[in-house]
Amino acid sequence: MSDQTLTPVFQIRDLDFYYSSSLALNQINMDIQRRKVTALIGPSGCGKSTFLRCLNRMNDTIPGTRVVGQILLEGKDIYAPDVDLPHLRQQVGMVFQKPNPFPQSIYDNVAFGPRVVGLAKKRTELDEIIEQSLQQAALWDEVKDQLNENALSLSLGEQQRLCIARLLAVRPDVILMDEPASALDPIATLRIEELIAQLKEQYTIVIVTHNMQQAGRVSDYTGLFWLGELVEFSPTNLMFTRPEKQISEDYITGRMG
Amino acid sequence: MTSSLRLTFDREFEETRQYLYQLAVMVSAAIDQSLKALVERDLKLAEEIIANDGEINKLRFKVEEACLALIATQQPAASDLREIIAIIHLVVEMERMGDYAAGIAKTTIMMSEEPLLKTFKKIPRMGEISREMLADSVEAFKQHNADWAREIAARDNEIDDLYQSIFHKLIKIMAKEPEMITRCTYLMWCAHNLERIADRVTNIAEQIIFMTTGDMGELPG
Numbered sequence: 366m367s368d369q370t371l372t373p374v375f376q377i378r379d380l381d382f383y384y385s386s387s388l389a390l391n392q393i394n395m396d397i398q399r400r401k402v403t404a405l406i407g408p409s410g411c412g413k414s415t416f417l418r419c420l421n422r423m424n425d426t427i428p429g430t431r432v433v434g435q436i437l438l439e440g441k442d443i444y445a446p447d448v449d450l451p452h453l454r455q456q457v458g459m460v461f462q463k464p465n466p467f468p469q470s471i472y473d474n475v476a477f478g479p480r481v482v483g484l485a486k487k488r489t490e491l492d493e494i495i496e497q498s499l500q501q502a503a504l505w506d507e508v509k510d511q512l513n514e515n516a517l518s519l520s521l522g523e524q525q526r527l528c529i530a531r532l533l534a535v536r537p538d539v540i541l542m543d544e545p546a547s548a549l550d551p552i553a554t555l556r557i558e559e560l561i562a563q564l565k566e567q568y569t570i571v572i573v574t575h576n577m578q579q580a581g582r583v584s585d586y587t588g589l590f591w592l593g594e595l596v597e598f599s600p601t602n603l604m605f606t607r608p609e610k611q612i613s614e615d616y617i618t619g620r621m622g
Numbered sequence: 623m624t625s626s627l628r629l630t631f632d633r634e635f636e637e638t639r640q641y642l643y644q645l646a647v648m649v650s651a652a653i654d655q656s657l658k659a660l661v662e663r664d665l666k667l668a669e670e671i672i673a674n675d676g677e678i679n680k681l682r683f684k685v686e687e688a689c690l691a692l693i694a695t696q697q698p699a700a701s702d703l704r705e706i707i708a709i710i711h712l713v714v715e716m717e718r719m720g721d722y723a724a725g726i727a728k729t730t731i732m733m734s735e736e737p738l739l740k741t742f743k744k745i746p747r748m749g750e751i752s753r754e755m756l757a758d759s760v761e762a763f764k765q766h767n768a769d770w771a772r773e774i775a776a777r778d779n780e781i782d783d784l785y786q787s788i789f790h791k792l793i794k795i796m797a798k799e800p801e802m803i804t805r806c807t808y809l810m811w812c813a814h815n816l817e818r819i820a821d822r823v824t825n826i827a828e829q830i831i832f833m834t835t836g837d838m839g840e841l842p843g
Contacts, residue, residue: 578697605699607836617699619628 372440374399374539374569375420380434382415382424389415391593393434397539402561402570404584404601406577407616411590413573417541420571421457422450438539455482458532462544464524466516466531471508474516474527475499478535494534501567502530503560522553526560533564540564542572546579558583577617581605589613631696635706638688642709642716645681646760649716650753652678652723653819657749660730660812668727678720685713701833708833712763715822715829719756722815722822729815733808742791744784745809748816751780755823759830768834775827775841781820788813 373396382390390412397403397420405413418424419436422443436443443453455478466474475495478484485491495512499505504526508519516527525545532540542561546554561570561583574580580587580601587604589597589612597604597613608614615621652671659668689706692698698706755774762770792806792813824841832838 577699581699606703608700614700618702619631621627 370399372399373397374439376435376437376440378435378437380416380419380432380436382412382419382433383431384427385429389593390419393595395588395595395598397569397571398586399569400565400567401585402565402572402583403586403588404580405571405573405588405590406575406580407590407596408621409575412593413588413590414543416590416595417459417543417571417573420539420541421454421459422448423454423459425450455535456537457539457541458535458537459541459543460525460528460532460545463548464521464528466519466524466527468515468517470513471499471516471519471527472512475530475534478531482535484535498530498534499527501533501564502526503556503563504530520553522549522556525549525553525557529560529564537568539569539571542570544573544575547575554579577605589616591616628696631692631698631702634688634692634696635698635702638685638692638706638709641681641685641688642712642763643760645678645685645713645716646756648674648678648681649720649723650756652720653749653753653756653816656723656726656730657746659727661746663730663734665731665734668730671727672724675720675724678717682713682717686710704833704836708763708829711829712826715825716756719819719822722819725815726812729808729811733805736805736808742788742809744788745813745816748781748784748788748813748820751777751784752816752819752823755781755820756826759823759826762827763830763833766830766834768831771827771830771834772841775824778820778824778842781817785813785817 375395375397377393377395377397380390380393381388393416405417407413415424419432420438420443424430424432432444438453438457442448467477469477472495475498476491479491479494485494496505496509499508504523507523508514508527516524519527525548529540529545546557549557558579561572564570565585572580572583584601587599587601588595589604589608589610591612597608597610599609599613603609604613605617608617652674655667655671658664659671689710692706693703755777758774759771761767762774789810792810796803796806828839828841831841
């Protein structure tokens, strides 16, 4: 048990990533620690989102992309030929910048995954999963009396938490978040950040954010990407008080160029 | 060289530094004047120093408020954050140095009823070294020079030696001539204040090292 806690969930080894012939990620090496929040920062186009999308092979949907190197999830190469992609994406779920609930009831949104995967045999079991997932996403109290209402009637912040609940319903190990709060107001943003703090007790979280203060607030480790390279990967408190690399220093203090 | 995207921040940060330098000048002047008042038994000057200490305190709070505002509104990080934290420490140290100078001025006034005692040359010498240490530390701060800060802190030994020497001399006098005890004790207080002033410069040096390298630690002092 304690051994498992110490081993990283993801081990990324010499990862290169190409969009056609253009190299977007260059020799990335990183360990992603279990039940910790890892933040990825860097300017637009630096490769942080591309990297995030490598972790559950979302980039596979883009034609002409190519991966070199290894991404090991619990010691197994996720790019091996025998990998079951739906299972991988169940294990490694993703939340996007804009909340994208299905235009269905709140209940059906959360029930979608468990139904597809066949997690619940009975309606009562499904109800239980729905309640638990909404609880974990800190949304239950707000929506428990309106589960049959359309998810699109929720506020943006609530929609984003619903998307998180939808993802939790299939019991992932890792949650990838791509700018999960950038479309939200400050209060809704803080709710998401608090939620992240709660979720990390059970889940491993990797978050891409443009908001450096947010990275500072929510994460345990921070990786700084720059021109497709991982320039520095450090415990967050060190990254924001005494970064090792000059590029990190310049980026974090707003002095680039 | 990097160019900043944070012009407002840089401007406000520079203003804050300027207040810090101004404070250092005021404190250095207070130390200088306090020794002048002591040596020349100038009570008017001593009273001015005491009155002026309020201005030093005010400026200290002004700098602290400016630092708080920078942290609250600009969310500085990395070297910027370390420098702002260092500045907060520096102004506290400098303000205390001002208090010690005012303490010397107060002692000068208390001594005014006592017959004149030939002041030891070593006491003004302690003041000179302390002021040099302070001035150098402000330069080392400006240049982010941690090595220089260490050298400055090492000069505290010179101060300690002078203090020890003054201390023993005064003890000897007191043992021989009990009627001199009051005067000697007053002088001892002055020397002690100067010794504390130099210790404060050592603290400033520690902050310069922290600001520059991120290393926290205590220098011998």
